[in-house]
Amino acid sequence: MLYFDKVSKKYADDSVAIEDISFSIEPKEFVSIVGHSGAGKTTLLKMILAEEKPSEGEVFFESLNIHKLGRDEMNKFRQRVGTVFQDFRLLPNKTVYENIAFAMEVSGRSEEDIESDVPHVLELVDLGDKMWNFPGELSGGERQRVAIARAIVNQPDIIIADEPTGNLDPINTYEIVQIFKKINDLGTTVILTTHNKGVIDSLKQRVITMDRGRIIRDDPQGKYIL
Amino acid sequence: MNWLTAQRIIKSGFVNFWRSGFVSLASVLVMTTTLLVIAGLIFTNTFLNTTLNQIKEKVDINVYFLPDAPTPDIFALRSALETLPEVLTVEYVTRDQAELAFREKFKDDETKIQALDLLDDNPFGGRFNIRAQDPSQYEGIATFLESNSAIAQNDTVIIESVTYAETKIVIDRLSHIIDTIEILGLIVSAIFLVMSVLITFNTIRLAIYISREEISVMQLVGASNSYVRGPFVVSGIMYGFVAGILTLVILYPLTYWLGPKSARLFIDVNVFNYYVSNFGEIFLIIMVSGIALGSVSSYLAVRRYLKV
Structure with a gap:
């Protein structure tokens, strides 16, 4: 489904974020990427979202070379990817409902679809009663659940979560991880970066360990080993 | 879209x-x-x-005719002036209108009115008030008026004076x-x-x-x-x-x-x-x-x- 082919990322000041990485992710996999700060986890995710271009190598999503997509193809590709970030990245001037509806609107979904799917997906993340609140009126855990609802509402092929529990307390962390597990059980590929040892160890899924831009371990049912 | x-x-x-x-x-x-x-x-x-x-509208040049200037010659000059592209309007003030204007202007000055009454004939000549399209064009009109063909219609001198020289400095400024x-x-x-x-x-x-x-x-x-x-x-x-x-x-x-x-x-x-x-x-x-x-x-x- 996703394939990194000898990918490197070097910046103008010669610093290396990623060095000669090759790996693939199959459909329905749950992959955690771990590593110290600066190991290259976020850069790797940004490459999947085409926020960063590799200096060398190529990144494929199915048969698409992500960094050679045109503008329209890129928009369509991004509609197939759900994203969740540590800082939530919700639209502050839109309500919870509107934040989720926005993701559907850009996919060209009808008003009828939006009116039926948004409340449904909010019930899934247990935020049915916060539909008309603004992000600023929610707790960190609630905001992250809104971000997850937005990520899954278009039934994406893959969900990318960059440190989604980084700003959350243990209870919210547990709840968010359970939601990701449920999403994965329903057939969506999940790629997660985290520093949280407890999360990784409880998942018992594939773990890719990075250090200074390189993959140093890739364990099918790994643990947090750093 | x-x-x-x-x-x-x-x-x-x-x-x-x-x-x-x-x-x-x-x-x-x-x-x-x-x-x-x-x-x-x-x-x-x-x-x-x-x-x-x-x-600009307040600026014009005046052409004063001799009292005995023949009216056909005055009209001929007006026609000639009106063909000039620089000329916007030519207003003709007749001898009688000039006299009336004088009487109106000095109606409270008995000496001047009495002096005018003593004269047998109207001493005023007719006058043109000429306005140009643009103030910078007055010089060209003045040159035209000062040319012999304009002043001497049918070999008769009809123009007494043109005020352009006096107003030139004001117009230029x-x-x-x-x-x-x-x-x-x-x-x-x-x-x-x-x-x-x-x-x-x-x-x-x-x-x-x-x-x-x-x-x-x-x-x-x-x-x-x-x-x-x-x-x-x-x-x-x-x-x-x-x-x-x-x-x-x-x-x-x-x-x-x-x-x-x-x-x-x-x-x-x-x-x-x-x-x-x-x-x-x-x-x-x-x-x-x-x-x-x-x-x-x-x-x-x-x-x-x-x-x-």
């Missing part, structure tokens, strides 16, 4: 404008200031031009002042306009800078550039629209207050009367300027943050 997308963009633009409260208010106020400057430039230029035109004021007005207007537009552009850019994270999020969920940019452009149009209305509302009491003052400063031009009688035109200029400024500024400002 289909109609549903357009509807969503317009709605989102309106909602953003309303919810961005303080940022929208600041943008509208800055844009209102810009539109007031534009309105001020319109008024100033109009009044300057009106005043200059009125001054006036032409110079008019040219200078026009150029200065243009430069000052351009400077004010550019400054105002830049201030507005920067304000809107700042308003959109605040939303740069939102723009990147919109792109990450797969929104096209036009879908991201659209609501900001609609908000920009709203800034321009509201600022335009605000400007037109402010102008009403402002011009009412300035009306009598402007009538004294400029020759009989009341800024309030001008505003009311030209409201349609001013409305169009202000609204189009505001909406164009808001939409173009937003379009350019968002472009900076649109990266695939």
Whole structure:
């Protein structure tokens, strides 16, 4: 489904974020990427979202070379990817409902679809009663659940979560991880970066360990080993 | 872009404008200031031009005929003058009209009236009051009049004097002042306009800078550039629209207050009367300027943050 082919990322000041990485992710996999700060986890995710271009190598999503997509193809590709970030990245001037509806609107979904799917997906993340609140009126855990609802509402092929529990307390962390597990059980590929040892160890899924831009371990049912 | 997308963009633009409260208010106020400057430039230029035109209209050259100048010769000269492209109008004051004007002017001066009555015949000759298209063209008309063909119609001298020599200095000075004021007005207007537009552009850019994270999020969920940019452009149009209305509302009491003052400063031009009688035109200029400024500024400002 996703394939990194000898990918490197070097910046103008010669610093290396990623060095000669090759790996693939199959459909329905749950992959955690771990590593110290600066190991290259976020850069790797940004490459999947085409926020960063590799200096060398190529990144494929199915048969698409992500960094050679045109503008329209890129928009369509991004509609197939759900994203969740540590800082939530919700639209502050839109309500919870509107934040989720926005993701559907850009996919060209009808008003009828939006009116039926948004409340449904909010019930899934247990935020049915916060539909008309603004992000600023929610707790960190609630905001992250809104971000997850937005990520899954278009039934994406893959969900990318960059440190989604980084700003959350243990209870919210547990709840968010359970939601990701449920999403994965329903057939969506999940790629997660985290520093949280407890999360990784409880998942018992594939773990890719990075250090200074390189993959140093890739364990099918790994643990947090750093 | 289909109609549903357009509807969503317009709605989102309106909602953003309303919810961005303080940022929208600041943008509208800055844009209102810009539109007031534009309105001020319109008024100033109009009044300057009106005043200059009125001054120009007061300038003419006079051709005084000998009392015994034959009327056919005078009419022949008028026809010749009217064929000149520089000549705007030729007003003929007959001998009788000249006498009447003298009597009217000095009706309270018995000595002068009695002196006139003592004369057997009307001592006044006829007169042409000639106005040129432009003050700079009087010299050409004067040269024409001083030429033999003009003065001696059918070999008879009919012109007693031409006042051009006396008024030349005034005309030259006036032409110079008019040219200078026009150029200065243009430069000052351009400077004010550019400054105002830049201030507005920067304000809107700042308003959109605040939303740069939102723009990147919109792109990450797969929104096209036009879908991201659209609501900001609609908000920009709203800034321009509201600022335009605000400007037109402010102008009403402002011009009412300035009306009598402007009538004294400029020759009989009341800024309030001008505003009311030209409201349609001013409305169009202000609204189009505001909406164009808001939409173009937003379009350019968002472009900076649109990266695939």
